[in-house]
Amino acid sequence: MAFGKGHHLHLVDGSAFIFRAYHALPPLTRKSDGLPIGAVAGFCNMIYRMIEANTGPDAPTHAAVIFDKGSHTFRNDLYDQYKANREAMPEDLRPQIPLTRDATRAFNLACIEMEGFEADDIIATYARMAREAGGRCTIISSDKDMMQLVGDGVEMFDAMKNNRIGRDGVLEKFGVGPERVVDVQALAGDSVDNVPGAPGIGIKTAALLINEYGDLDQLLARADEIKQPKRRQTLIDHADQIRLSRQLVLLDENVDLAESLDDLEVREPDAEQLLSFLAEMEFRTLTKRVAEQMGAEAPTIAEPTPEAAPDAPEMPAIDHSKYEIVNDVKTLQDWVDRAVARGEVAFDTETTSLNEMVAELVGVSLCIEPGEACYIPLLHRGGGDDLFADTALAEGQIPFEDALAVLKPMLEDDSVLKIAQNAKYDVKVLANYGITVAPIDDTMLLSYALHAGLHNHGMDALSERYLGHTPLPIKALIGSGKSQITFDRVAIADAAPYAAEDADITLRFHKLFKPKLHQVGVTKVYERLERPLVPVLARMERSGIKVDREVLSRMSNAFAQKMAGLEAEIHELAGETFNVGSPAQLGEILFDKMGLDGGKKGKAGKYSTGADILEDLATEHDLPARVLDWRQLSKLKSTYTDALQDHINPDTGRVHTSYSIAGANTGRLASTDPNLQNIPIRSEEGRRIREAFVAEPGKVLVALDYSQIELRILAHIAGIDALKEAFKEGQDIHAATASEMFNVPLEDMTSDVRRQAKAINFGVIYGISGFGLARNLRIPRAEAQGFIDRYFERFPGIRTYMDDTKAFAKENLYVQTLFGRKIHTPEINAKGPGAGFAGRAAINAPIQGTAADIIRRAMVRMEDAIEGIPAKMLLQVHDELVFEVDEDATDALIARAREVMEGAAHPAVHLSVPITVDAGQGANWAEAH
DNA sequence: GTACTCACG
DNA sequence: GACGTACGTGAGTACG
Numbered sequence: 022m023a024f025g026k027g028h029h030l031h032l033v034d035g036s037a038f039i040f041r042a043y044h045a046l047p048p049l050t051r052k053s054d055g056l057p058i059g060a061v062a063g064f065c066n067m068i069y070r071m072i073e074a075n076t077g078p079d080a081p082t083h084a085a086v087i088f089d090k091g092s093h094t095f096r097n098d099l100y101d102q103y104k105a106n107r108e109a110m111p112e113d114l115r116p117q118i119p120l121t122r123d124a125t126r127a128f129n130l131a132c133i134e135m136e137g138f139e140a141d142d143i144i145a146t147y148a149r150m151a152r153e154a155g156g157r158c159t160i161i162s163s164d165k166d167m168m169q170l171v172g173d174g175v176e177m178f179d180a181m182k183n184n185r186i187g188r189d190g191v192l193e194k195f196g197v198g199p200e201r202v203v204d205v206q207a208l209a210g211d212s213v214d215n216v217p218g219a220p221g222i223g224i225k226t227a228a229l230l231i232n233e234y235g236d237l238d239q240l241l242a243r244a245d246e247i248k249q250p251k252r253r254q255t256l257i258d259h260a261d262q263i264r265l266s267r268q269l270v271l272l273d274e275n276v277d278l279a280e281s282l283d284d285l286e287v288r289e290p291d292a293e294q295l296l297s298f299l300a301e302m303e304f305r306t307l308t309k310r311v312a313e314q315m316g317a318e319a320p321t322i323a324e325p326t327p328e329a330a331p332d333a334p335e336m337p338a339i340d341h342s343k344y345e346i347v348n349d350v351k352t353l354q355d356w357v358d359r360a361v362a363r364g365e366v367a368f369d370t371e372t373t374s375l376n377e378m379v380a381e382l383v384g385v386s387l388c389i390e391p392g393e394a395c396y397i398p399l400l401h402r403g404g405g406d407d408l409f410a411d412t413a414l415a416e417g418q419i420p421f422e423d424a425l426a427v428l429k430p431m432l433e434d435d436s437v438l439k440i441a442q443n444a445k446y447d448v449k450v451l452a453n454y455g456i457t458v459a460p461i462d463d464t465m466l467l468s469y470a471l472h473a474g475l476h477n478h479g480m481d482a483l484s485e486r487y488l489g490h491t492p493l494p495i496k497a498l499i500g501s502g503k504s505q506i507t508f509d510r511v512a513i514a515d516a517a518p519y520a521a522e523d524a525d526i527t528l529r530f531h532k533l534f535k536p537k538l539h540q541v542g543v544t545k546v547y548e549r550l551e552r553p554l555v556p557v558l559a560r561m562e563r564s565g566i567k568v569d570r571e572v573l574s575r576m577s578n579a580f581a582q583k584m585a586g587l588e589a590e591i592h593e594l595a596g597e598t599f600n601v602g603s604p605a606q607l608g609e610i611l612f613d614k615m616g617l618d619g620g621k622k623g624k625a626g627k628y629s630t631g632a633d634i635l636e637d638l639a640t641e642h643d644l645p646a647r648v649l650d651w652r653q654l655s656k657l658k659s660t661y662t663d664a665l666q667d668h669i670n671p672d673t674g675r676v677h678t679s680y681s682i683a684g685a686n687t688g689r690l691a692s693t694d695p696n697l698q699n700i701p702i703r704s705e706e707g708r709r710i711r712e713a714f715v716a717e718p719g720k721v722l723v724a725l726d727y728s729q730i731e732l733r734i735l736a737h738i739a740g741i742d743a744l745k746e747a748f749k750e751g752q753d754i755h756a757a758t759a760s761e762m763f764n765v766p767l768e769d770m771t772s773d774v775r776r777q778a779k780a781i782n783f784g785v786i787y788g789i790s791g792f793g794l795a796r797n798l799r800i801p802r803a804e805a806q807g808f809i810d811r812y813f814e815r816f817p818g819i820r821t822y823m824d825d826t827k828a829f830a831k832e833n834l835y836v837q838t839l840f841g842r843k844i845h846t847p848e849i850n851a852k853g854p855g856a857g858f859a860g861r862a863a864i865n866a867p868i869q870g871t872a873a874d875i876i877r878r879a880m881v882r883m884e885d886a887i888e889g890i891p892a893k894m895l896l897q898v899h900d901e902l903v904f905e906v907d908e909d910a911t912d913a914l915i916a917r918a919r920e921v922m923e924g925a926a927h928p929a930v931h932l933s934v935p936i937t938v939d940a941g942q943g944a945n946w947a948e949a950h
Numbered sequence: 951g952t953a954c955t956c957a958c959g
Numbered sequence: 960g961a962c963g964t965a966c967g968t969g970a971g972t973a974c975g
Contacts, residue, residue: 603973604954631955656956659971685967689959696969699958707957731959731966784965793965854963865966869959873967899959899967 024083024282026155031081032144033130034162035088038067039121041181043114044931048841050542051303053323057113057542058302061120065299065307068128071161071180073314081159083285085131085147087140088122094139096269103269106215120302127298129290131280138276141166145272148175150282159185165194166214169202169272196228204237207267218266219259222252237267292317305832334532336391339490344521345395346513348417353397353424357431359389365438365462366431367394367528370447371520373507376694377449378563378670378677383509384516385428388524391532396517399424402509415513425454432458440464442480442527445682448559463555464530469683470547471537474835474845474866478683484526487533492526493519545929546842550874551682553881557894558680558690560884565675566697566895566903566946570666572713577662580654587651594644601651604630611638611645633796657701661710668695680897687866688842688873690897698898702950714946716905723892723911723942724949725918726901729754730872731786733934738839738867739822740933743815748934755779761815762808781812785819786868788861823864830863838870839930840878872900875936879925886921890914903946915940 024030042063049059068086075081096103125132133143144160148170151158156174160167163179168191171177177186184190191199195206208227210218222230230247234240241260247253256263292315299308300320312319347353360366367388372380383401388394401415431437433456441447444463451458468478476482484492498511498519508516538544592598595614599606608628611617619634621627632649639646668676676695684691692698700714701707716722732754736744747757756770759778765771777798784794791806798805813820827849830836835845844866848859876897883894883902892906892914902922906914922938943949 600973602971605973627954629954652955656971660957660969664970684969687967689967691968692958693969696958699956699969701957703958726959787966788964790964792963797965857962857964858966861964861966869967872959901959 024151024154024156024285028082028151028154028156029079030147030151030156030158030282030285031075031084032147032158032160032162033068033071033084033086034140034144034160034164034167035064035086035121035125035132036140037162037164038064038086039114039118042067043111043117048113048542048545050540053303055540055542057117058120060114060117061124061302062304062307064121065124065128065302065304067180068124068130069307069311072128081287083151083156083282084287085133085280085285086125087143087147088132088134089140090134090136090138094137094142095273096139099268100265102215102217104214106212123298124302127290127295129288129295131285133278133280135276135278138273142273142276143278145170145274146276146278147282147285149274151175154282156282166206166211166270167272168194169199169206169270171199195224197231201231201236203267203271204231204240206270207237207263210266211270214269216266216269217259217262219255219263221255226252237263290315296320306828336529336532338392339488339522339525340392341493341518341522343392343394344518344525346417346517347395347397348419350419350423350427353419353427356387356389356395356397357427360387360431361434361437363389364436365440365531367440367524367531368432368447369441369520369523369527370450371508371516372450373509377446377453377679378565378673380450380453381509382450382454383507384520385424386520386524388521388528391525391529394521394525394528396513396520397424397428398513398516400509401511401513401516403512417513425456429456432456435460438462440527440531442523442530445555445559445562448555449563452559452563459556461552461555462531462535463552464527464534465683466551466555467530467534467538467547470543470551470842471534471541472845473683473688473843474686475847480523480526483530488526488529490526493522495519541843543841543843546840549881549929550688550840550842550877554682554877557880557884558682561894561896562677562679564893564895564905565670565673565677566905567674567715567717568665568669568676569713569715570669573662573666573710576710576713577658577666580658580662584651584654584658587647587654591644591647591651594647601648602655604628607648615642615644617642653704653706657707657710661701661707662713665695665710665713678896685873686844687870688838688844688877689869689899690873692898697896700946708947711947711950712945716944719908720905721908721911721942721944722895722946722949723904723906723914723918723940724901724946725904725915725922725938725940726898727872727876727922728937728939730875730900730936731868732782733932733936734839734868734871735786735819735822737932737934738871739816739818741816741818745934751937755782758782758812762811777808781808784809785812786865788823788864790857790861826864826867827860830860836863836866838867838874839926840871840874842870842874844870875925876900876902876922878929879922882921882925883918887914887917890917903949911942915942 039060043060046059046063048057049062050056051058122132135143144167148158148160152173152175158175160170160177161180162177163181167177171191172188179186188198191202195202197205205224205227208219208222209224210216230240234243244253244256247256296308296312296317297320299311300322303322305322309319347356369386370382371384372382374380382399384396384398386394386396398418399421401418402413403411403415432439438460439458440462443465444461448458465478468483476486481492484490498515499506499508538547588601591601595610599610605627607630612619612628617638635645635649639649670677678692678697679694680690680692682690701710733748736748743761747754755778756767756775759765759770759774760767762778763774765774780794780798789809791802791809794809795802795805826836830846830849834847834849835843837843846859846863848855849863851859880897890910890913892904892910894902894904896903904914919938919940923936926932941949
């Protein structure tokens with residue numbers, strides 16, 4: 022039967038589907054061979070969902086998926102700038118294009134494309150044919166360029182927003198009916214397609230003009246009647262350009278197509294054909310789902326075995342006797358020349374301290390081929406036989422400056438890749454000698470990108486695991502504890518095998534890990550989020566932040582006095598003296614001697630005396646209340662006001678933390694020695710410690726922090742429209758949540774209801790449980806569970822996200838961030854309580870990790886962005902960056918840095934929620950908040 | 951070296 | 960139906 026009345030044609034804008042899928046998903050790759058398939062996966066899911074959603078009485082009788090073919094169309098002949106501002110197709114998308122055609126055919130859908138025409142023109146032609154035949158047509162696309170086709174049985178459907186667009190929708194978008202859309206577009210132009218239009222005229226003005234003059238030809242003919250002088254002149258001056266624009270946006274309804282409407286009749290997919298395609302792509306979940314739905318057996322998809330990886334390079338066994346000690350310039354130059362010829366070299370530095378700010382360079386090792394390594398001793402001391410043997414330089418070392426003069430050009434050579442394990446350390450040490458090491462690869466970060474969540478990434482652990490070799494222990498050389506010596510006191514003959522081995526091992530890691538990046542699909546993660554951070558963090562750490570010792574010292578004294586007073590009171594109340602700082606002794610006093618309620622806990626059979634328990638007791642008794650006060654002061658004093666003083670570098674007067682890039686599984690940084698990411702802020706007393714973090718005279722500290730970034734990411738990932746709307750309108754998100762959950766209007770919100778909603782919002786990010794929420798809010802567990810149930814009722818997308826994420830983790834043993842960072846979850850299928858932990862971690866990791874990725878991207882871009890502004894980035898605290906800036910450049914810095922931070926996800930990920938950044942400034946960190 | 955406690959996001 | 964639970968960190972202290 023020929024297409025006609027009662028028939029319904031679906032036309033899918035296939036190319037738009039592909040791009041949407043590509044940008045919506047992280048860069049997935051096929052497990053077996055690393056072929057990028059993210060866009061194909063998203064495309065198949067969208068097609069499948071569409072088929073599933075169209076089974077009712079309104080189901081299409083005919084359907085086709087339409088694609089663009091080639092980039093040159095008749096529009097380019099009309100106007101050579103047409104779509105000229107389009108970015109080139111991403112490299113990892115190109116190979117996926119033919120696969121989407123295969124996918125379409127596998128679903129047994131007509132697959133239409135035609136050289137020289139855009140998909141839009143083909144869609145326009147079929148839509149006209151359907152209309153003329155008296156049937157209906159639905160265009161599945163959200164592209165406004167196709168709105169001109171709406172009417173007379175032709176509608177559009179936005180699959181993303183799940184809404185139909187008829188005449189009303191077009192009127193809403195363009196202010197005119199479908200038949201005048203072209204006129205409005207011709208005037209307004211289109212920056213996406215690079216259609217010029219009339220300068221200064223947008224959709225609103227265009228619609229106004231068209232509605233007033235009837236159509237574009239009338240308008241242009243009577244342009245001299247326009248009252249506004251500027252608008253009149255624009256139209257007169259650009260009449261030709263406007264006519265050209267109309268030609269560009271007008272779709273060709275008369276493409277000569279090979280397939281007739283009747284050829285597009287819907288056919289059932291062939292189960293075997295479809296499943297074999299999906300299995301070949303290794304889409305495990307979709308294959309299973311489709312098989313289930315079609316009542317067919319799912320083909321098995323082989324799990325690639327890591328051992329079978331064909332790339333494991335053959336390497337000779339590690340042999341310490343083969344390493345060379347370099348003690349003359351000529352030999353050193355030979356090694357350097359070979360490294361330069363090779364284009365890459367593994368290296369390692371030996372120093373006097375783990376603290377790079379004070380470390381002195383003692384020696385350097387190089388490795389060019391596995392097994393071929395050398396050690397260049399530079400400043401080893403001792404070994405002579407006179408009285409000054411201890412401090413005198415050891416024999417057989419190239420003069421320090423001479424050696425550096427040979428090494429420096431190679432270390433700074435753009436064409437020589439320097440490979441190191443934990444490169445930030447070596448980069449910082451060498452920076453002390455005016456050497457800027459670049460470019461670098463870091464094997465620790467390679468491992469982190471590949472294996473986060475599986476194990477740590479230190480050299481010893483990696484060597485055991487991947488080389489089956491235990492490196493020489495440093496302790497055998499320098500000892501440990503009190504009798505530990507510095508590396509410059511180690512005899513050269515002992516130091517050489519150790520040092521050269523490190524470079525050797527590092528090069529072996531590189532050979533193993535680097536090729537795996539592509540296979541695992543984390544090349545972009547490593548290249549954009551890990552490696553570029555090394556020099557950025559090195560500079561931040563070397564900058565340090567100024568800390569006022571006087572302020573800390575005064576606070577320490579004040580705390581000590583208060584603590585002494587509290588201690589006396591506590592002993593008085595207890596009726597005996599004991600060590601208030603000993604939880605064990607305190608537990609005995611509270612529970613045995615005083616007989617308070619609150620039983621045993623802990624593996625050691627000790628009473629638990631945590632703050633939450635003491636807080637409960639404090640409502641009835643004074644002693645636990647005093648202990649809480651004492652504990653707070655004790656913590657502030659020992660961890661902050663006392664300890665921070667010891668970290669002030671005597672040369673710089675500043676505190677230089679160290680960030681570990683590969684410390685936290687989720688992609689967050691961790692700060693150590695000292696930890697500057699947990700400086701107090703929640704309590705008033707603790708917050709004052711931030712007053713000791715100051716700017717130099719004439720400068721100010723600026724703190725910029727992301728507002729609610731994890732909740733925004735959750736709203737985006739889980740697709741929660743209500744939350745997204747609240748963020749778009751700049752609402753108080755916790756109040757908005759409370760309003761939605763408890764049906765309380767925003768203006769009637771009480772602080773208590775808001776507080777509960779806030780706890781739930783945070784709980785959700787952590788993988789909520791009734792027990793945890795109950796404990797946090799101190800409410801009965803049943804009540805907490807009621808809140809959670811209601812929350813999921815109102816935001817069902819959150820539950821779906823949680824379930825989907827856990828299911829993904831169980832199947833793949835990892836979860837990933839929007840930027841493709843993989844966090845492994847090896848415990849996810851464990852039995853027992855471990856599974857609960859792993860499940861919640863799996864829910865949290867993509868959210869926390871995506872936030873971490875975003876601020877990493879901001880940090881990587883920041884230095885270039887603020888170039889010319891006298892400012893330095895000093896600290897990162899997960900969602901906050903702290904800068905020190907010349908007073909008069911503060912506003913410029915805030916503007917520029919905010920722009921970078923707010924836009925950091927782009928262009929890799931387009932978030933459907935706005936990201937906003939709050940800024941503060943002041944003479945110290947407390948004021949800057 | 952491990953357990954406990956508590957500071958931060 | 961019971962079990963055990965908020966996610967991610969680092970550091971200081973007590974104690975064996």
